[in-house]
Amino acid sequence: MAIEEKLTTPGFWEEYWDKNLGNQAGPKESVLLSEIYRIIDHYLPPDPSLSILEIGGAPGNTLIHIFRKFGYSINSMDYSAVGNEKTRETFRNNGIPVTVYEKDLFSPNEDMPKFDIVCSLGFIEHFDNPLSVVARHTDLLKPGGILMIGVPNLGGIYHLFLKHLSPSHDITHNLKIMDLKNWNEIERKLDLATVFKGYIGGFEPMIMKKLDEKSGFNQFLLFIVKVLMIIFSFRMRFLRKFNSRYWSGYLIGIYRKG
Secondary structure (H helix, E strand, C coil): CCCCCECCCHHHHHHHHHHHCCCCCCCCCCHHHHHHHHHHHHHCCCCCCCEEEEECCCCCHHHHHHHHHHCCEEEEEECCHHHHHHHHHHHHHHCCCCEEEECCCCCCCCCCCCEEEEEEECCHHHECCHHHHHHHHHHCEEEEEEEEEEEECCCHHHHHHHHHHCCHHHHHCCHHHHCHHHHHHHHHHCCEEEEEEEEEEEECHHHHCCCCCCCHHHHHHHHHHHHHHHHCCHHHHHHHCCCCCCCEEEEEEEEEEC
């Protein structure tokens, strides 16, 4: 098995972005998204002279938030031509400059500049060997730069539902990296100093709102998910204050290189 073997293909992402290209609105605000932004706002340095690269950056909504908060020089890397076009359109619509690199992270990057901050949010879990992927992130960092990695949690209670509702998630996601204990080896081997690491967002039932096959049992499970979504709505935010690998919707780590 190749060291950087992908669990998805370029065709997978071209089809995904082709279906979503017409949706020009930003993502609907959710408790989980607001928690991701809260961590970003708290731990990234407020220095507009810095540069940031998001790997797997399409469609650019997180980078829009980061620019508005910090004023960084914004850069996005993605190997999907359709996804990159959506990123460019997102930034044109917001009047914000962006540099888009249309390339694979594992292609030669000698022509790439080094960045003060490199991040990916929902990227490394699509690879069989996340260590090699994170190492490629750090290759693009300046000495002492900041690395930010985010991963959705499809393990724990989510896997109990998704293995019935959407078995395709097991094919395209590495569930092992959704346990923070498995990040320790990556941090040690790449000499990453932890600034923040943890599960965030509390229980997020929206993650389970998927349906590959419309069996009676799956319809029943989906009904349960929709009820849970109502209970754990934005108005019930206080229910989200407890976090665990068994039910939190997201993992995020922020590090200093070297």
